[in-house]
Amino acid sequence: MGHTAIAEIQFSDYIYPAFDQIVNEAAKIRYRSGGQFNVGGLTIRTPSMAVGHGGLYHSQSPEGFFLAASGLKVVIPRSPIQAKGLLLASIRDPNPVIFMEPKILYRSSVEQVPVSDYTLPLSKIETLIPGSDLTLLSYGTPLYTCETALSLLSSPPPELDNEKMIPKGVRSAKVELIDLRTILPWDMEGVIESVNRTGRLVIVHEAGKMGGVGAEIAAEVQKRCFLRLEAPVKRVCGWDTPVGLQYEKFYIPDAVRVVDALVETLKF
Amino acid sequence: MQTIPLKCVKRSIASGCVWRASIARYTASKGLKTSAIALGTAPKHPTVDHGYLPNSPSPITTNLEFFDAVSDKTIPAYRVLDGNGEVLDGATVPEIDEALARKIYETMCMLPTLDNVLYNVQRQGKISFYHGEEAAIIGSAAGLENTDEVLGQYREMGVLLWRGFPLQSVMGQCLGNEEDSGTKGRQMPVHFGSPAHHFHTISSPLATQIPQAAGVGYALKRDPARRGKNCAVVYFGDGAASEGDFHAGMLLGSVLESPTIFFCRNNGFAISTPAAEQYAGDGIASRGAGYGVKTIRVDGNDALAVLAVMREARKYALAESKPVLIEATTYRVGHHSTSDDSFAYRPRSEVENWKKTDNPIWRMRRFLEGRKWWDEAAEQEMKERMKKAVMSEFRRAEGLKRHPLGELFTDVYAGEVPWNLKEQREELAGLLKKYGDVWEPWRKERERFKGNGSDLQ
Numbered sequence: 001m002g003h004t005a006i007a008e009i010q011f012s013d014y015i016y017p018a019f020d021q022i023v024n025e026a027a028k029i030r031y032r033s034g035g036q037f038n039v040g041g042l043t044i045r046t047p048s049m050a051v052g053h054g055g056l057y058h059s060q061s062p063e064g065f066f067l068a069a070s071g072l073k074v075v076i077p078r079s080p081i082q083a084k085g086l087l088l089a090s091i092r093d094p095n096p097v098i099f100m101e102p103k104i105l106y107r108s109s110v111e112q113v114p115v116s117d118y119t120l121p122l123s124k125i126e127t128l129i130p131g132s133d134l135t136l137l138s139y140g141t142p143l144y145t146c147e148t149a150l151s152l153l154s155s156p157p158p159e160l161d162n163e164k165m166i167p168k169g170v171r172s173a174k175v176e177l178i179d180l181r182t183i184l185p186w187d188m189e190g191v192i193e194s195v196n197r198t199g200r201l202v203i204v205h206e207a208g209k210m211g212g213v214g215a216e217i218a219a220e221v222q223k224r225c226f227l228r229l230e231a232p233v234k235r236v237c238g239w240d241t242p243v244g245l246q247y248e249k250f251y252i253p254d255a256v257r258v259v260d261a262l263v264e265t266l267k268f
Numbered sequence: 269m270q271t272i273p274l275k276c277v278k279r280s281i282a283s284g285c286v287w288r289a290s291i292a293r294y295t296a297s298k299g300l301k302t303s304a305i306a307l308g309t310a311p312k313h314p315t316v317d318h319g320y321l322p323n324s325p326s327p328i329t330t331n332l333e334f335f336d337a338v339s340d341k342t343i344p345a346y347r348v349l350d351g352n353g354e355v356l357d358g359a360t361v362p363e364i365d366e367a368l369a370r371k372i373y374e375t376m377c378m379l380p381t382l383d384n385v386l387y388n389v390q391r392q393g394k395i396s397f398y399h400g401e402e403a404a405i406i407g408s409a410a411g412l413e414n415t416d417e418v419l420g421q422y423r424e425m426g427v428l429l430w431r432g433f434p435l436q437s438v439m440g441q442c443l444g445n446e447e448d449s450g451t452k453g454r455q456m457p458v459h460f461g462s463p464a465h466h467f468h469t470i471s472s473p474l475a476t477q478i479p480q481a482a483g484v485g486y487a488l489k490r491d492p493a494r495r496g497k498n499c500a501v502v503y504f505g506d507g508a509a510s511e512g513d514f515h516a517g518m519l520l521g522s523v524l525e526s527p528t529i530f531f532c533r534n535n536g537f538a539i540s541t542p543a544a545e546q547y548a549g550d551g552i553a554s555r556g557a558g559y560g561v562k563t564i565r566v567d568g569n570d571a572l573a574v575l576a577v578m579r580e581a582r583k584y585a586l587a588e589s590k591p592v593l594i595e596a597t598t599y600r601v602g603h604h605s606t607s608d609d610s611f612a613y614r615p616r617s618e619v620e621n622w623k624k625t626d627n628p629i630w631r632m633r634r635f636l637e638g639r640k641w642w643d644e645a646a647e648q649e650m651k652e653r654m655k656k657a658v659m660s661e662f663r664r665a666e667g668l669k670r671h672p673l674g675e676l677f678t679d680v681y682a683g684e685v686p687w688n689l690k691e692q693r694e695e696l697a698g699l700l701k702k703y704g705d706v707w708e709p710w711r712k713e714r715e716r717f718k719g720n721g722s723d724l725q
Binding site for chain 1: 456696707708
């Protein structure tokens with residue numbers, strides 16, 4: 001009808017009543033109508049990921065459910081500057097976009113955001129830290145955990161400063177930290193280019209391992225980078241259980257789990 | 269925003285119709301006339317007899333007229349006590365003796381006692397939620413058998429209290445400690461559940477319990493041991509009634525003929541959405557007829573009225589094996605939860621006014637005092653006793669540990685545990701063994717669990 005709807009689902013945990021409209025309708029209108037009808041710039045903003053006290057229904061990362069709905073785009077920003085640019089790009093993109101905003105970052109991630117109009121490209125990764133020995137890939141909140149893990153790796157605190165946990169041989173590894181930003185369609189070329197250089201990949205996300213974004217990326221990487229890989233692709237994810245309130249600190253991948261995965265992959 | 273004619277708001281509050289007040293404020297804010305609350309027009313039956321449509325009970329009419337209500341008047345609200353706890357002229361007091369009246373009143377009072385403690389504790393970063401609507405919850409619980417199956421939304425702790433759910437269990441769930449058998453520390457506060465009390469475990473998503481309740485009623489009907497003896501009762505709010513699941517549940521219950529009572533607590537707000545922005549029709553009660561379901565609207569702040577209505581609804585549901593829809597109108601005096609500041613979207617004076625003119629606890633107390641079943645001394649004694657019980661139970665519960673850490677992985681499936689869960693449990697066990705004693709965040713966190721996480725190894 002020529003208008004752009006920008007909807008908000010208060011918590012992504014509650015997006016499922018809209019699943020039919022999103023997957024059967026929004027994602028397929030263009031295809032089923034021979035390109036004659038479409039939902040245009042439909043953008044659905046929704047807070048996601050853990051917040052520390054959300055339990056089963058205020059902590060979910062449902063991006064994986066939408067991977068199978070071609071026609072949709074899924075975008076996840078890591079910070080205010082990213083959020084503005086990616087959101088404007090999402091709204092102006094002629095396809096329906098689900099824009100998941102990691103809710104814990106609303107207050108904890110602070111940046112000076114330009115007041116001018118600007119967009120950031122969809123389906124393009126961003127390299128936060130260039131590297132050559134291992135590609136560390138994530139999106140949303142866990143990126144900050146990854147940064148902490150990298151500093152644990154390069155200068156471990158006394159309690160981790162031993163050969164069993166963080167061997168000296170891997171501490172100077174140059175890890176390339178990548179923000180995936182667009183989950184669907186994901187920047188396959190950008191990721192493959194990085195892994196072909198580094199030969200190692202660790203993927204981190206809060207969503208469970210089974211059927212998650214990491215599974216899709218790992219499958220593609222093993223196919224395209226098979227001969228370049230020095231180690232199996234490692235996924236550090238939430239467990240395949242709902243997010244239990246009191247157990248959250250052992251559910252969400254934290255810095256020590258990530259650094260353990262880095263060491264395992266570097267030593268392989 | 270023009271000022272609301274005071275006469276209109278006063279009349280709105282006095283009539284106990286929460287949506288009238290919110291409509292008055294809403295239409296005033298839009299600069300519209302506040303004089304008439306829009307009433308519908310009911311279908312008119314043909315004056316000339318043209319017979320019926322083939323195979324249909326619909327009489328044929330030659331009048332082209334639209335309708336938007338099933339009655340020309342707003343659905344009336346049943347009431348027994350006025351704002352001061354006096355029995356209305358013509359009202360029938362439901363059968364009630366001193367013991368029952370006191371139990372109802374005391375249980376109503378336990379809700380704010382718990383709320384105050386739990387609310388303040390949340391502000392210190394511990395736990396959450398506000399209950400209120402005491403008459404609707406306790407009055408309805410008192411009209412049921414303790415074995416009737418109850419499915420709630422999240423403001424129905426009162427039903428559990430009525431059924432003897434111990435304070436220890438309330439604290440256990442709210443604090444997520446080792447005594448939380450209801451959710452093993454997995455859920456946010458007030459997400460209670462107890463098969464022993466026939467109270468199905470709460471989940472955060474709205475309205476999902478409604479179609480489930482239609483099914484529960486159907487199952488009860490099919491069970492020779494419980495048919496005609498137990499019904500299902502589902503509680504939900506005015507916001508939840510806008511969900512698709514409300515429609516699914518009402519359809520299912522009506523078509524399957526489930527002995528399920530659908531109890532809507534219309535408290536005027538869905539977090540910040542006022543009733544006037546939630547629906548354009550006559551509340552939730554107007555929907556029942558659309559499903560062919562017997563419906564009644566009741567003053568949800570009148571405990572005796574709610575008690576009477578629930579008893580009648582239950583009798584009907586069990587005798588006819590059919591659903592009933594009850595809309596209990598009340599007012600959400602507190603914030604939606606401790607994550608909400610409702611003064612961001614409603615004036616403080618509106619809340620204070622409501623507390624003064626339509627207080628469910630006050631009205632019930634005045635009724636008891638009228639019967640000489642209560643006095644100030646009893647009030648003081650009860651308040652002290654309750655506060656003491658709640659505080660002492662809270663302090664004891666605070667000191668307890670959480671469930672063993674291994675419970676993170678249990679109860680996902682019944683029967684055999686799939687390989688991914690087995691391996692993930694082992695993975696965490698390995699990590700804990702490696703880092704759990706030296707990595708401070710884990711070292712500290714694991715101590716909060718019974719067994720310090722050693723059960724994983």
